[in-house]
Amino acid sequence: MNDQTGVSRRDVLKLAGGAVLGAAVSGVSLADDWQFKLPELPYAEDALEPYIDARTMGIHHGAHHAGYTNKLNAAIEGTDLAGKSIEDILGNLDAAPEDIRRAVRNNGGGFANHSLFWQIMSPDGGGEPEGDLAAAISRDFGGFADFKAMFSAAAGSVFGSGWAWLVADGGALSVSKTPNQDTPLMEGGTPILGIDVWEHAYYLHYQNRRADYIDAFFNVINWQRVGELYVASR
Amino acid sequence: MAFELPSLPYAEDALEPHIDARTMGIHHGKHHAAYTSNLNAAIEGTSLDGMSIEAILADLSAVPENIRTAVRNNGGGYANHNLFWQIMGPNGGGEPSGALADAINSAFGSFGEFQSAFSAAAATRFGSGWAWLVTDGGAVSVTSTPNQDTPVMDGGNPILGIDVWEHAYYLNYQNRRPDYIAAFFNVINWDKVAELYAAAG
Numbered sequence: 001m002n003d004q005t006g007v008s009r010r011d012v013l014k015l016a017g018g019a020v021l022g023a024a025v026s027g028v029s030l031a032d033d034w035q036f037k038l039p040e041l042p043y044a045e046d047a048l049e050p051y052i053d054a055r056t057m058g059i060h061h062g063a064h065h066a067g068y069t070n071k072l073n074a075a076i077e078g079t080d081l082a083g084k085s086i087e088d089i090l091g092n093l094d095a096a097p098e099d100i101r102r103a104v105r106n107n108g109g110g111f112a113n114h115s116l117f118w119q120i121m122s123p124d125g126g127g128e129p130e131g132d133l134a135a136a137i138s139r140d141f142g143g144f145a146d147f148k149a150m151f152s153a154a155a156g157s158v159f160g161s162g163w164a165w166l167v168a169d170g171g172a173l174s175v176s177k178t179p180n181q182d183t184p185l186m187e188g189g190t191p192i193l194g195i196d197v198w199e200h201a202y203y204l205h206y207q208n209r210r211a212d213y214i215d216a217f218f219n220v221i222n223w224q225r226v227g228e229l230y231v232a233s234r
Numbered sequence: 235m236a237f238e239l240p241s242l243p244y245a246e247d248a249l250e251p252h253i254d255a256r257t258m259g260i261h262h263g264k265h266h267a268a269y270t271s272n273l274n275a276a277i278e279g280t281s282l283d284g285m286s287i288e289a290i291l292a293d294l295s296a297v298p299e300n301i302r303t304a305v306r307n308n309g310g311g312y313a314n315h316n317l318f319w320q321i322m323g324p325n326g327g328g329e330p331s332g333a334l335a336d337a338i339n340s341a342f343g344s345f346g347e348f349q350s351a352f353s354a355a356a357a358t359r360f361g362s363g364w365a366w367l368v369t370d371g372g373a374v375s376v377t378s379t380p381n382q383d384t385p386v387m388d389g390g391n392p393i394l395g396i397d398v399w400e401h402a403y404y405l406n407y408q409n410r411r412p413d414y415i416a417a418f419f420n421v422i423n424w425d426k427v428a429e430l431y432a433a434a435g
Contacts (some may be wrong), residue, residue: 063409106360159307160362160381160399180361198361199400200409208264208401 034082038069039115047123051216053205061118064200068110068181075103086112090185109181113163113194120193120229122222129223133230140173148218150175151195155214158197166193166226168233192229193221236274237287239267240316248324252417254406262319265401269311269382276304287313291386310382314364314395321394321430323423330424334431337374349419351376356396356415367394367427369434393430394422 041061046054076082079097081089081104089096089108096104128144129137141147147166154177155164162179167189176184184191195201195217202213242262247255277283280298282290282305290297290309297305329345330338342348348367355378356365365378368390377385385392396402396418403414 059408067409159303162361199404203400203404204408207260207405208268 034076035073036069036086036111038066039118041118043123048121048220051219052121052202056200056202056204059204060196060201061114065110065114068107068114071103072107072111075100075107086115087185090183091188093186105186106181109183109186112185113181113183113191113196116191116194117196119225120222121217121220122225123220125220125222126218127223129227131227133223133227136171136173136230141175147175151193152211152214155195155197155217156211161198163194163196165189165191168192168230171234173230190229190233192233193226236278237270237312239270240319242319244324249322249421252420253322253403257401257403257405260405261397261401262315266311266315269308269315272304273308273312276301276308287316288386291384292389294387306387307382310384310387313386314382314384314397317392317395318397321423321426322418322421323426324421326421326423327419328424330428332428334374334424334428337369337372337431341374342376348376352394352396353412353415356398356418357412359398362399364395364397366390366392368392369431372435374431391434393434394427 038061041057044054045057045061048057076089079100081096081100086108089104090112093101093105128134134144137144137147141150151164151166154175158164158177158179160179162177163181163183164177165175165184167174167176167184168191169189174189176189178184178186183194195214197210197214202210206213206216239262242258245255246258246262249258277290280301282297287309290305291313294302294306329335335345338345338348342351352365352367355376359365359378359380361380363378363380363383366376366385368375368377368385370390374393377390379385379387384390384395396415398411398415403411407414407417
């Protein structure tokens with residue numbers, strides 16, 4: 001650790017990789033490097049039209065996701081959690097100081113969930129998975145249609161705000177749901193697909209018709225990305 | 235005896251510009267209507283059929299287990315929205331007077347302090363839920379509940395409530411929940427809230 005320049009352990013790891021060597025040599029402060037960054041949308045805000053409208057995407061990413069990110073950073077600043085991965089933090093919430101645990105749970109969950117959500121959608125999405133993931137879905141649900149019915153039922157039956165998930169655990173798949181911004185990461189599972197059923201995810205376009213939004217979501221699922229996450233989870 | 239969706243006590247556009255007509259129409263005609271019909275479907279043919287909604291919600295442990303979640307969620311949604319339409323009005327806003335004003339001053343110090351406490355409870359309810367002004371033996375306090383839970387479930391007596399499900403404000407306010415909460419104070423029907431306070435004793 002180099003206290004004089006405020007270089008954190010993460011910075012040192014990055015230095016070892018040479019990624020920020022120039023900045024360190026020139027004496028630029030890296031004191032903010034522990035902060036979580038709002039990821040950019042991997043496509044244009046209107047790319048998922050007509051299934052998810054551009055205005056919803058813009059507010060969802062630029063206001064909601066940004067808000068979770070900022071509040072998470074504010075909660076963990078100056079604590080032992082600063083510099084840890086979000087998966088480490090959420091996988092061990094009991095280790096979060098009690099006075100910030102709720103803020104970390106809600107905003108850390110919101111940060112992680114939305115970071116996944118943008119990835120597993122695409123303007124070239126829809127259809128069905130292939131390869132290992134398709135085989136696992138057939139094995140664990142009986143077939144894609146059975147999976148789709150179970151996932152849709154989970155998403156449709158979240159009362160209030162929350163998410164429905166496809167979760168991988170040692171290669172085995174299951175469908176689950178969580179309230180608010182809780183995530184399967186908090187129970188040791190690896191979410192590889194999730195649908196946000198907070199009303200902010202669909203209300204501008206679908207209002208009370210959540211079932212229509214869930215149907216539409218299947219037209220934008222990026223199964224290639226979900227398949228990669230499945231392989232990586234094993 | 236099925237529960238019936240009450241009519242709105244004013245036009246859908248009566249609370250403009252604070253709460254828009256489209257939100258009111260969907261909120262009442264879709265969300266409240268669905269809670270009502272789902273509640274009726276859950277209790278049909280059970281011992282709950284014919285009981286008051288207050289009696290049902292105040293003793294959820296007596297509800298058959300296989301319908302308890304449905305009764306909690308939809309019965310709560312039915313009761314909460316019944317109250318919500320009543321405690322708003324196109325001639326609302328301002329401050330309470332009389333015994334209710336005295337109780338608020340006694341509990342919070344001033345109306346301004348009450349407004350701050352109520353607004354904070356509404357703003358910090360994470361996810362979906364409600365913030366409440368409840369009365370217990372004449373003393374008032376602020377609380378909040380998740381989803382469609384109500385203070386009635388804990389023996390409390392709500393006399394004012396704000397719905398902070400996103401469906402209550404998203405069409406007009408999107409992520410700006412604090413703006414909706416501030417606007418809500420312009421439509422509170424304090425005469426009705428005072429009636430409920432007096433009736434609670």
